[in-house]
Amino acid sequence: MSAPFLKSIATRRTIYALKPELPSALSIADVQKTIQAIIKDTPTAFNSGVNHAVILTGATHKSVWGSVTDAIEAEAGKKRPASVRDEAYGSVIFFTDDKITEGLQEGFPAFAAAFPDFAAHANGAAQMFAWTALEEDGLGAHLQHYNGYVKAALAGKVPEHWTVQAQLCFGTPAAPAGEKTFAENPVNILN
């Protein structure tokens, strides 16, 4: 029964070569519905709802990724964010809500040290679901972590107490994923 789910997981790959368009069967509203469902249904510690996301596209995507590119000094370091600016159709920005994490720390002091990790884990799960779902819908995507730069570029557009966790950059695939090697890491049954 889980075979289609496992196939989706195996099919998801890092696709860097993107065109700044959507496949013809897909609208940005479809992408929004998908990400909304993932934010709703991804579990969070104590069911706290710590995850948030926004989707950047159009002029905002260009200006945010332009700011990230400009803020990086080394020429080599500008390459990836410039490619996102010019070649991705959009980017999903993932956040965790620090007020929720602080509330949990106050409410459950025994777990206080763990809540930032729990928030990051739950956010990572949402990132993986989103990456897999968008590629199932015919998009290509890659995951980035220009967190501080993106936070600065989004100042005033999202609440200050949202921490940027990752960026999933998407568009129409322009080339397949590269070769990949796998660590088998056998899973044993201890009986």
Ligand SMILES: Cc1cc2nc3c(=O)[nH]c(=O)nc-3n(C[C@H](O)[C@H](O)[C@H](O)COP(=O)(O)O)c2cc1C
């Ligand atoms: C938690 C996590 C963080 C990652 N961060 C980055 C990143 O910052 N930049 C990047 O180009 N790729 C990043 N990647 C992509 C990995 O390099 C990639 O998933 C890995 O090489 C396996 O390739 P695949 O995605 O094609 O299966 C990240 C992946 C994961 C799971």
